[in-house]
Amino acid sequence: MADKLLPDAQSALAGLTFDGMVVMSGGFGLCGIPENLILALRESGVKGITVISNNAGVDGFGLGLLLETRQIAKMVSSYVGENKEFERQYLSGELQLEFNPQGTLAERIRAGGAGIAGFYTKTGVGTLVAEGKETRSFHGEDYVLETGLVADLSIVKAWKGDAEGNLVYRKTARNFNPMMATAGKICIAEVEEIVPVGALDPDQIHTPGIFVDRIVKGSFEKRIEQRTVRKREAA
Amino acid sequence: MADKLLPDAQSALAGLTFDGMVVMSGGFGLCGIPENLILALRESGVKGITVISNNAGVDGFGLGLLLETRQIAKMVSSYVGENKEFERQYLSGELQLEFNPQGTLAERIRAGGAGIAGFYTKTGVGTLVAEGKETRSFHGEDYVLETGLVADLSIVKAWKGDAEGNLVYRKTARNFNPMMATAGKICIAEVEEIVPVGALDPDQIHTPGIFVDRIVKGSFEKRIEQRTVRKREAA
Amino acid sequence: MPWTRDQLAQRAARELRDGFYVNLGIGIPTLVANYIPDDMEVTLQSENGMLGMGPFPYDDEIDPDLINAGKQTITALPKSSFFSSADSFAMIRGGHIALSILGAMEVSERGDLANWMVPGKMVKGMGGAMDLVAGVKRVVIVMEHTARDGAPKLLHACSLPLTGVRVVDLVITDLGVFEIDKAGDRPMALIELADGVSLDEIRAKTEAAFEPRLRQAA
């Protein structure tokens, strides 16, 4: 079989980028983001990207790097947080923005990967989010129709992976990564560790290899957005 | 907290049964079925049950036991296999039957547990399954509207579980159990082993405890429907 | 005396029940975790994919892979489990969370909630708030009774874009506690007053119609 395992993020991305493409990028805040593939996207010079990602990174890190270079034309997100460059581009009209409720975003991505064209959710009924969408009553309650989302490429970050593309995530770094892995026409995964095929317990694989086209070992800064600690009481 | 851990299937079921109730029962064929809770349902004498289960057991085992006692009024399944008592009751009109495509059944249960009232799938478009249901085109392809399913009670079988209700399944005995655990107003799980809270890796819990109201250690026959082997070549 | 932030959190904690699965919003709601009674087991859900949130870590326990929905570093507990965002919101939307405690900009007398967007200002997004109010069984709002300029926040109808329609069950402000019959027709009721706050004061600072149905504070 064509080997899924590639030496680095640049070679993993080779031949897959084109201007105007739609990219799903995993992570919540800066937690579990595909740091290496974001850098490779930046180096590729691809322009006019629509990025589907729960958040938009911060100035100088994560997706903030692609905002800096103005490679992103549109974001589909639930919360864009504190990002000055984002705010500047958005307010000047350079950057388009589509907000989705976080659960609706997660479900739309799952639906896209699962062949579900649309689904009815209570989330957003009677709000701006439901404007222009069908609302329908089931069992006396109103629901709004949301559609599945797919992407030309999804880039995800996992903890461990093998050459078959089987992936395991760690703690809350899982977040949007598993659904995005299913909803890209092509999915590239970056992992902290490549393990031999057979080393992962088959009952415990979060993303089966069928969803992963290319896999690469990355190196990770894992920047923390809100370092919050408690003090140890004196012994 | 009220203890979720109960001594046996009978006490786990106490107070939860009523005639005409809807029960989801996990398993695929005889693999991963809640053997102990099915027996307890039989002993409870509850009547007129609608059972949502991919299959209907076999004569004398699994759901076949509840067919024998005529406690089931209706089955919602994808395949009912070889079950003479089932066939007799169905052909005589004693038993109602609703067939769902297996993937539609799985997704309807997931939807029910996930607050999704309905979803559009390509499965069954243009067939008997789509009759009386809305069909709608998305991106030039036809999809049929299917609705979420919920139950008064779901009974599931897992491998290991803890007193918080966290569950782990084993191999293909997982099947319908995880979705059903989410779609019952009450969910009872039976497991092969109760482990201390903290013994299960939090990254590897298939069903988080929030979905499980009661948990019980069972004893299992694990009958095999199609014992199929290959011969070892002579050394 | 109006309630302090900590008193608000303390009052909100009285909505907890043993065995509850709860989602706490950012700000004052987060403080509620400090007031869970010792004899009560409450499990905190974090919508970025965790059940069983523990306290903030000690400095040497920090793990960048372990954060809450406010992006703060946190810890796990023996009972914890992790899951995807899709599974997390399936849990929320599916009605499996008993209680959510959230902040608000405006609440209407019918239980409408606005807490994500001020037109003309840079909008950060609704995050998971719309999913929480649509899916969680009981929604409790904790907020200052009036805006900084003194304008009432409890209104006949919200003026800001909504987060949800008829979703709020209880509003705890620094002046008192209001009950809303979100699914029915009973008018909003004032059920508690902060110590030393008069009915007249609260009437003057509230646009929403309400009827006093004061009960003894516990």
Next chain:
Amino acid sequence: MPWTRDQLAQRAARELRDGFYVNLGIGIPTLVANYIPDDMEVTLQSENGMLGMGPFPYDDEIDPDLINAGKQTITALPKSSFFSSADSFAMIRGGHIALSILGAMEVSERGDLANWMVPGKMVKGMGGAMDLVAGVKRVVIVMEHTARDGAPKLLHACSLPLTGVRVVDLVITDLGVFEIDKAGDRPMALIELADGVSLDEIRAKTEAAFEPRLRQAA
């Protein structure tokens, strides 16, 4: 000479490609696993929740928790993974499986398939067949050319209740191989004949309209 069951499976195996994820139906399709070329990596999906199905177990390896969609005991491989039925059909419905090989009662010249129900007979159910034909990228049917009573099974239009509309790409019978342009307008084409089977014989046994576009069998 019409092809035997094993020859049918062998011919169907020629539709496999290196790296393919494949779902095999019950009956002759299951035999296809015996003819996967050694230099090809093909991963078998089982819709009850498994990727990377291995061979049948030796007698002392039998595990009741490890079965295929035909409820037969099987084994796992180092690359295997297990998942729920919802995740399994998300994989199928979402178009992630490259190829499904299934049996049939009837196939129409436009690619309609009937393989689950005979009115008046006890119906066992469609299982996962409707999901497979709706979701898998390429659907190959393997079947006897005619019914036991000699009635044609390749028809202008199916007479039995359908499993899917315009879903079949290729039909392999014991007499030959037919290609169907399920998404377009080209007529069904006969592209291969079994050794010693004449065009006249196949015409006589086929109701469906087709044009011969015979190519050299590999």
